[in-house]
Amino acid sequence: MTATNSENDPTVLRILLGGQLRALREASGLTREAAGYEIRSSESKISRMELGRVRFKERDVADLLTRYGVTEELAREALLELARKANSPGWWHQYSDVLPSWFQSYLGLEAAAAQIRSYEVQFVPGLLQTADYARAVILLGHPHASEEELDRRVNLRMTRQEVLTRPGGPLLWVAIDEAALRRPIGGYAVLRSQIAALLEGTKQPSVRVQIVPFDTGGHAGAGGAFTLLRFPDPALPDIVYTEHLTSAVYIDRREDVETYAAAMERLCVQAEPPASTPVILERILHDLDAREG
Secondary structure, rough: OOOHHHOOHHHHHHHHHHHHHHHHHHHOOOHHHHHHHHHOOOHHHHHHHOOOOOOOOOOHHHHHHHHHOOOOHHHHHHHHHHHHHHHHOOOOHHHHHHHOOHHHHHHHHHHHHOEEEEEEOOOOOHHHHHHHHHHHHHHHHHOOOHHHHHHHHHHHHHHHHHOOOOOOOOOOEEEEEEEHOOOOOHHHHHHHHHHHHHHHHHOOOOOEEEEEEEOOOOOOOOOOOEEEOOOOOOOOOOOEHHHHOEEEEEOOOOHHHHHHHHHHHHHHHHHOHHHHHHHHOOOOHHHHHHHHH
């Protein structure tokens, strides 16, 4: 199943609707606590709605619109229709049995992004992984998974990669620590195929890869892996995504996002330039061939 276009993605629609509801609430002079009272809920529920982090009940949206003074029928219906579309399942819904709830929002954001910038310290980024490499990575976190479950998890990851070849897809700009490119996840044969695929991937106009070599020493990415997502719609704020073993953190507070963006800029200055990436990958392939020989 092919990933949906960004303008129809439910994650993006939730964020857009949440932003409009926030603007209407602020224009009406209401606090989140007062708005929560209107829908028999809490301040935290309003906050999650305005951030697009929850599904919208049509009744709640209608009650909020009334309280915010939106009485014109066409304006109300447009926002209610947006709420209905925002509740539709994403393309990844078919994988819900193997997909943690905290990762589902990321898939929608990834599909909608105009630019995806990430730093990886342990693995080749998921959007650039081969099927065999992806299977080996998945096995690390799910050592007791059945073959059927592994196949579904790998298929999910491969389907994600369609975003890179979709018309109007995002620019993927990654900085990868050299250690990730030399760690034999799945064995040296799997790693060699992965490095060769990554070398081919650098030829795509929508992919930019930089490598942080061992001799860089300390650098701006020392805090660990993270992804910075930027969207074509100016109404959508940049979002930073960081992942843990059993959860993830989505950061959209402007000051925090700017800190991560500055770290990414410094990291890309410290890394080897993109033009050097094919040379470095060829050198790693040569080292792998020598090991196998």
